[in-house]
Amino acid sequence: MTLPGLMTPTVLYAAVALLGAFVIAFYTLRVRKAKAAACSPTENVDLIAQIDERLSGVANRIEAHQADLIHRVHDDIRNLQSDMDWLAGERMIEEAIAMARTGQSASHISTELGLSVEDAETIARFRKH
Structure with missing residues (x-):
């Protein structure tokens, strides 16, 4: 049909x-x-262990890299501080020489600039040079 x-x-x-x-x-x-x-449970445990191992390795590399960067920054800051101290000392000596050339006493130079009296006397002696 x-x-x-x-x-x-x-x-x-x-x-x-x-x-x-x-x-x-x-x-x-x-x-x-x-x-x-x-995806049996034992396979999942193995995968988790592998992932954990990889993450630990990455975390260790990141920590080592951060420590290296911190040391670099610390060294740069120390170098900048040394340069600033040198520039401040250089400026202080120039100012002491200028004060000595104007005839100011070693004790006055010492008081004004924070130099020791011996340093101020040495600068005053050699002011003409």
Whole structure:
């Protein structure tokens, strides 16, 4: 017995579509079960251990890099401080020489600039040079 007219292909298409949907659903469930079986608890523990080892290595490298950068910055600051001390000392000596050339006493130079009296006397002696 045949079905009349256009209904025959529609029913056949619906049956094929329904069968295709069942095949896709069955395949999807099977893939999910296979993935779940592949990720056993012992494998997860191994993966976690590997990740932990990698993270520890990265953390150690970061800490070493930070320590190196801190040492570099510390050295740069120490060098800048040394340069500033030298410049301040140079400026203080220039000022002491200028004061000595104007005839001010060594004790006055010492008091004004914070130099020792001996340093101020030495600068006053050699003020002409």
